[in-house]
Amino acid sequence: MRPFDHLTGGIIESAIEIHRALGPGLLESAYEELLAGELHRRGFALRRQAMIPFSWEDQRVQFGFRVDLLVNERVLVEIKATDRPNPVFARQVLTYLRLMQLPVGLLINFGTYRLVDGIQRVTNHDAPYVAPPDVVWPTRHKGETDCWRIREKEGPVRKHGAPPAPRGSPFLRFSDSLHVSSASPRSCAGA
Template identity: 45%
Template sequence: MEIDDISAQVIDACIAIHRELGPGLLESVYEIVLAGELELRGLKVDRQVPVDIEFRGRHHLGAFRVDLLVEDCLVLEIKSVEQLNKSHAKQVLTYLRLMKQPVGLLLNFAGATMKEGIRRIVNQHRQPQAPSASPRLRVIKNSGEA
């Protein structure tokens, strides 16, 4: 399944959830319900995925957690805030860059409609190809349970 098809399934599920539950619940509620809905649609969903990073030769376990990772390629960051701001998009972009993932969705369930709360974030950052670039930061997806 292509990432655009996966994104379409996620957006469709978000709209259905928002219509039924409405705004005003905690992010954790939307996360649980969305994960369940996507699994019912046959998608692989991992919740609260811990991501390790290596920085300057030191390994840091679970440096951050991704709300949902769908089909091992689509990062979902769930919010329930009055209004999204630039720092929310930067957060998702940084996750994408560090995880070397192409696309993420920033999903805010607090709006009057779900349509106004969906932001697609694309990672256009390219990691250096030459090993001589000596990267100081390396990300390792933790395969352990959250």
């Protein structure tokens, strides 16, 4: 199980439940309100339409961008409701993640016939890693260190006709097959 899976899994379950009941065709703002309500009922802390300032060189941009949902201050959720997905949507999420220094975000497109085809998990490999509070770390012996990394399982996994994301790509589809492994310090040297 990857770090943040408990958060992203709960978000995805909530989105699927809403999509099953209502289907595609509503406005993006309606899906956002419904998803925020469902996440709130499940006990998640969230901010809606949060204005995020950022700095670039010596300049501070006060109203840089607006995040649809920020769940537990750790997972960014960008909601779309279009029948024609655009690759720029995932790049937009990655830009937001880099500016906010967050490790993971979800792009959820409610405009698809099946919602699992409209979910992308976007990861920011440049973010400083902050473990979720309920992650169980492996035991460490004196003088040893642990290395956590995401690696692909053996062989390409193709679900629903979607090819896997290219190796090293920060854009991961919900159906992509990745997992976190604890590796020995010797095997981390090459990673």
